[in-house]
Amino acid sequence: MDRVKQAQEDSTDTATQILDVAERLVQVRGFNAFSYADVAGELGLTNAALHYHFPSKPELGEALIARYAIRFMGALAEIDESFSDPLQKIDAYTGLYAGVLRSQRMCLCGMLAADYETLSTGMRGAVVDFFEGNERWLAEVLKQGRDDGTLDFPGSPLEEARSIVSGLEGAMLIARSMGEIKRFKSAATHLMTALRP
Amino acid sequence: MDRVKQAQEDSTDTATQILDVAERLVQVRGFNAFSYADVAGELGLTNAALHYHFPSKPELGEALIARYAIRFMGALAEIDESFSDPLQKIDAYTGLYAGVLRSQRMCLCGMLAADYETLSTGMRGAVVDFFEGNERWLAEVLKQGRDDGTLDFPGSPLEEARSIVSGLEGAMLIARSMGEIKRFKSAATHLMTALRP
């Protein structure tokens, strides 16, 4: 876990470079469709060097999710600081997803949700935690919006939050295959529209 | 393609049994996380026997999607015959997805959408066709519902159809990881609620 912190501070660190390449490969191809050799090849390293930094593939996977989750939660904290209007917060939230999709990638944890049955227990827990963190943040924003009258929706804030996270992940998943970011934008707008009182 | 037809008529046919096992493995683990040996082992056959029926893995993959798409479109035709009310049709449509999830599986094409970048061009085209077929059918139902006043939604029927397909696929993807079918049901209900005038 110290390695994760260090990686955020020094972007030329080898461990960081490994995480960067591996992250992209997982987001594009999936956890079971990339190899240590793929990453090593891109960085001009050997297979063995990677194993020094991340002894096993599941450990690499857990480090990937940990870093991704920290970054994502950090982005949510920035949104909280930048906006007070709940609708603007949610708009910024969908923007995070759009940014990922724009780089031709799927959400890391969305991809890992597809690979879920083949993951180690450590990776599984981390994926679940990621989604629960997203839902908690979003539910809080929704609650705030309902309280101040800027948002309206049926059911509980948590249920609505779950529907939104599902909708965004599904829209990313399909938009990537269909080759149109427009499809994602349309789905995101649709989810936002449904929140207007 | 003749093999697909034959497979639907004779469920003891070896090709059919291969497709059955491979289909489940793809839906649970993903296309890159199952092997010919996995399928052969379950059926008490050898690797070589599978290659006789499906010479290469991409060809097996294309046969899987072809059969899945035929079955799914058949189910949509049955819905059209069974119901005339658009809302009931859509309820039955979400029921198809719920049935897949209930058997601990992800939608075949939703899973393949995650694996998309690693698929052959033939498989990619078949996945896209599957989603477009779904969207077309759903858009037609939505149009019918808007025309007869039983449904209301913002934007075009096709845009709404795409949002619904995305929402259902995303809900399946996440509900499977979170281990709660309830989550899917909740999301499906949410999508239906939004269609009421």
Add this chain to the structure above:
DNA sequence: GTCTATAGGCAGATAGAC
């Protein structure tokens, strides 16, 4: 149609030199 046998390659992982 299914088998045995096998090819050729790539996977994740380790030992030991530098």
Add this chain to the structure above:
DNA sequence: GTCTATCTGCCTATAGAC
């Protein structure tokens, strides 16, 4: 920290006997 060298195992795929 990174290398070379190597292990073991699994992968897709094929040849040829039955």
